[in-house]
Amino acid sequence: MNLDLAQARADTPGVNHVAHLNNAGASLAPKPVIDAMVGHLRLESEIGSYEAAERAQEAIERGRAAVGALLNCDSQEVALFDSASRAWTAALASVPLRAGDRVLISPMEYGSCYLSLLHLAKRHGVRLEVLPVDADGLVSVEELRGRLDERVKLIAMTHVPTHDGLVYPLALIGQVARQNGIPFLADACQSVGQMPIDVEEIGCDMLVGCGRKYLRGPRGTGFLFARREFAEQLTPAMFGLDGVEWTAGTYRFAPAARRFDTWEANCAARIGLGVAIDYALAWGVEHTWPRIRRLAADLRAEFTRIPGVTVLDRGQERCGTVAITVRGWDAASVRAELQRAGINTWVCLENAACVDMQMRGLNSLLRVSVHYYNSSEELARLCSVLESLTLGRPVRVAVSDGISMDQAAEAGQHGAHAGVGRQHGG
Ligand SMILES: *Cc1c(COP(=O)(O)O)cnc(C)c1O
Numbered sequence: 001m002n003l004d005l006a007q008a009r010a011d012t013p014g015v016n017h018v019a020h021l022n023n024a025g026a027s028l029a030p031k032p033v034i035d036a037m038v039g040h041l042r043l044e045s046e047i048g049s050y051e052a053a054e055r056a057q058e059a060i061e062r063g064r065a066a067v068g069a070l071l072n073c074d075s076q077e078v079a080l081f082d083s084a085s086r087a088w089t090a091a092l093a094s095v096p097l098r099a100g101d102r103v104l105i106s107p108m109e110y111g112s113c114y115l116s117l118l119h120l121a122k123r124h125g126v127r128l129e130v131l132p133v134d135a136d137g138l139v140s141v142e143e144l145r146g147r148l149d150e151r152v153k154l155i156a157m158t159h160v161p162t163h164d165g166l167v168y169p170l171a172l173i174g175q176v177a178r179q180n181g182i183p184f185l186a187d188a189c190q191s192v193g194q195m196p197i198d199v200e201e202i203g204c205d206m207l208v209g210c211g212r213k214y215l216r217g218p219r220g221t222g223f224l225f226a227r228r229e230f231a232e233q234l235t236p237a238m239f240g241l242d243g244v245e246w247t248a249g250t251y252r253f254a255p256a257a258r259r260f261d262t263w264e265a266n267c268a269a270r271i272g273l274g275v276a277i278d279y280a281l282a283w284g285v286e287h288t289w290p291r292i293r294r295l296a297a298d299l300r301a302e303f304t305r306i307p308g309v310t311v312l313d314r315g316q317e318r319c320g321t322v323a324i325t326v327r328g329w330d331a332a333s334v335r336a337e338l339q340r341a342g343i344n345t346w347v348c349l350e351n352a353a354c355v356d357m358q359m360r361g362l363n364s365l366l367r368v369s370v371h372y373y374n375s376s377e378e379l380a381r382l383c384s385v386l387e388s389l390t391l392g393r394p395v396r397v398a399v400s401d402g403i404s405m406d407q408a409a410e411a412g413q414h415g416a417h418a419g420v421g422r423q424h425g426g
Contacts, residue, residue: 003283003291008373011279019378022344024162024190024321024369026212026219029276036275037218040268053267060267062274067223070277070285071207072198077228079260080270084189084210084222085112090260091185091206091224092116092156093237099125101153106131106139106168107355108161110187114354117156127151130355137166137314137356144176154183159197160190163348163357163367164323165296166315167191174203183230189213189222193280194319195289205230211269214320214371217276218269226257236260288372292320295370295379302383308390312365321369323348329389331364341385341395343378345369 009015014028036059043052053060068075081087088110097103103117107130121128129147131139139157155177159170170186177184186204188197193214199207204227211221226234232255236243240262244251253259280288299322303309308327326334331347338345346367350357357363368382388395 003287003372005373005375008283009375012373015373015375017342019343019374019381021368021370021374021378021382022346023371023374024213024367025346027214027216027371028373029216029218029272030279032279033217033272033276037268037272040271044267049267056267056271059271059274060265063221063223063270063277066274066277066281067209067225069281070192070197071209071225072200073225074228074256076256076258077225077231079224079226079257080265080273081222081224081260082220082266082269084187084208085110087208087222087224087260088113088185088187089116090236090238091208091226092120092154094234094260095154095183095185096235097124097126097153100127100151102127102129102149102151103154103156104129104131104144104147104152105156106158107133107359108137108158108164108166108168108353109156109355110158110162110189111351111354113156113158113187135314136316137164138168138316139173141172141176144173148176148180148182152180152182154185156185156187158187158190160188160194160319160321161353161356162190163321163353163365164315165300165313165318165321167195167317167319168315169317170202170204174201177205178203190321191319193277193285194292196285199225199227211273211276215273215276215280216371218272220266220269221273223273224257224260226260228256231256231259234259240264283372291372292370293318295372295374295376296320296322298376299368299370299379299382302379303386306383306387306390309386312360312362320371321367323365323367325362325365326386326389331366334366334386334389337389337395338382338385341381343382343385345382 011030012028020028064078065075067078103126117128120126133139157173160167174184184204186207188207189210192209207225209223211217212219236259242261242263243254243259245254300311303311310325312323335345335347348365348367350363385395
């Protein structure tokens, strides 16, 4: 693996402030993204926002083409949104579903997506069916085949869940969906930017992704891929001036996925998305992915050596997300201790992926998610804090490049009261 880590870190100002292991939430942006966005905000303030948009038109439009390049689709098959949940719900709402129609999903669906489906079931009598999974957390293709009939009108499946390192072999699902002519909506929020994604290979009709997660783009960006022939049969539930063509007193929907577009957008964020994707493409997702996988595998191996830390991830193929619990500690307190030591992680509560979390009796877990720009030293620091916590020792923080003396002193001081925030002894 020849990834130039020093370069990746030099491009990422955030690594000088924090060991950022919350990439599944939002990654640290690289400098080109930050500069492009700040530059555009400044331009808007100086010459007016519409005028700035005219001047930056190419950069604003680049986002769409960049998503196309990333996913191996045409830019007309891409609609841009202000969040992936919105993209997902817009996709769902455009699929004609009637009472008695069946929708098949995995238990790993993202909370807000699952809730929209529940709502659809309640309001319109659509039948929502959660497919059973095996010990690896995977849906069996045989099981899926066995459930198909003419009332199945949608299959919705998450590539990588928000709360687990599991990677779904989506292409197997796509094959079944294609063979049977059933619309297939894939949620690639966690996988896009993390691992190579090819919508042709997956065989999905629609796929959503976020900008802020592994793509390292800005917050408030999401996108929808909708395959041309499929998209042209869809009627968006809501649309704006960019999604329709108005001619001589009548209107028709814009081609392919463009019909989902609304006119208004955060232009700085759109520009940032394009720059982030171009930045990812310049590294090559196929080159950064093996490093993410290896760092996460190293971390899981390290965790098995810390008594009291339990790794919850399943799956034969796993990615940069590592889900753990720490004996004697609730996830929120562990996260707080880590944050004091200059390490960012995140807590997934039950509502993050409600079906799976409930099925497994989990009401919270600590999510540690690595990116290619993370260093082994950062992972070692994380392990050392977790080890101290499980042993009831004060948390000691090594003074390194990443942490100022003050922060270290503060964290060390807090470590003297390591009992604070503990759920119970041990
Ligand atoms: C983050 C996430 C979403 C939602 O993305 P937003 O941009 O926050 O709406 C959907 N699905 C999965 C698996 C996610 O991780």
